[in-house]
Amino acid sequence: MSMVLYELAGRNGVRYSQFSWRSRLALAHKGIPIALRAVAVSDKAALAFSGQDKVPVLVDGERVIPDSWAIATYLEEHYPDRPSLFGDxxxxxxxxxxxxxxxxxxxxxxxxxxxxxxxxxxxxxxxxxxxxxxxxxxxxxxxxxxxxxxxxxxxxxxxxxxxxxxxxxxxxxxxxxxxxxxxxxxxxxxxxxxxxxxxxxxxxxxxxxxxxxxxxxxxxxxxxxxxxxxxxxx
CATH class of the missing domain: 1.20.1050.10 (Glutathione S-transferase Yfyf (Class Pi); Chain A, domain 2)
Known part of the structure; x- marks a missing residue:
């Protein structure tokens, strides 16, 4: 099952969150396929499951990880067999x-x-x-x-x-x-x-x-x- 990344979307589907882009690129760097879920910035209820109200939010099975830096460190620690985001x-x-x-x-x-x-x-x-x-x-x-x-x-x-x-x-x-x-x-x-x-x-x-x-x-x-x-x- 693919991971799910929640990110902001505007009119015509424009993905305008800079922090979500950090996570998008980190996932691509790792070569991990994802499913994307669009969220309106005014719709706080859409992210209530994460315990906060900001994107990006990564869902990996039972794990829910908000915050772009936390997502990067999670990917590095849980998928060490894939290309490193940092090096050492x-x-x-x-x-x-x-x-x-x-x-x-x-x-x-x-x-x-x-x-x-x-x-x-x-x-x-x-x-x-x-x-x-x-x-x-x-x-x-x-x-x-x-x-x-x-x-x-x-x-x-x-x-x-x-x-x-x-x-x-x-x-x-x-x-x-x-x-x-x-x-x-x-x-x-x-x-x-x-x-x-x-x-x-x-x-x-x-x-x-x-x-x-x-x-x-x-x-x-x-x-x-x-x-x-x-x-x-x-």
């Missing part, structure tokens, strides 16, 4: 550091600039729910948060400077092959790609070339989900 104990600690860096230094800079675009990707109930969450968290309207984002995006580009420095010398953040640190940062760029027509990277940025390589992983898993710009053109 030292690399696992570094992957945890990378995930925390993304969550604390990268996400807070980019999400406010694109939040106004997220609400256009979901239905009315979810849009109201997300607008309330974002505006409460950031203390401004979504429109105010997006104002002047062409200038304010420079802070995001500075925030990812450590990744840029690494990617000038190696194909992936984890070295010759991608691993969980790559999935953590890529999840933010995949989220941006899916929810917004706004391009957060400058032309020629090494992070952009890396993003293209990440989109091609696992037979184009991430690329198979059309970008917001592509959906608009279609």
């Amino acid at each position: 104990a030292t690399a696992r600690a570094l992957a945890a550091f990378a995930a925390q860096w993304v969550d604390r230094q990268v996400v807070p800079v980019l999400v406010p600039l694109l939040a106004v675009d997220v609400v256009a990707c979901v239905d009315a109930a979810d849009a109201a729910h997300l607008r309330g969450q974002f505006e409460h968290a950031f203390g401004a309207t979504l429109e105010e948060l997006a104002a002047d984002r062409q200038r304010r995006i420079k802070a995001f580009r500075r925030a990812i400077a450590p990744a840029r420095a690494v990617l000038r010398t190696t194909p992936f953040l984890s070295g010759a092959r991608p691993a969980y640190a790559d999935y953590a940062l890529f999840s933010v760029l995949q989220w941006a790609r899916l929810v917004s027509p706004f391009e957060p990277l400058e032309d020629g940025d090494p992070v952009g070339a890396w993003r293209e390589a990440m989109l091609d992983l696992f037979d184009g898993l991430a690329r198979s989900h059309p970008a917001r710009r592509e959906r608009a053109e279609g």
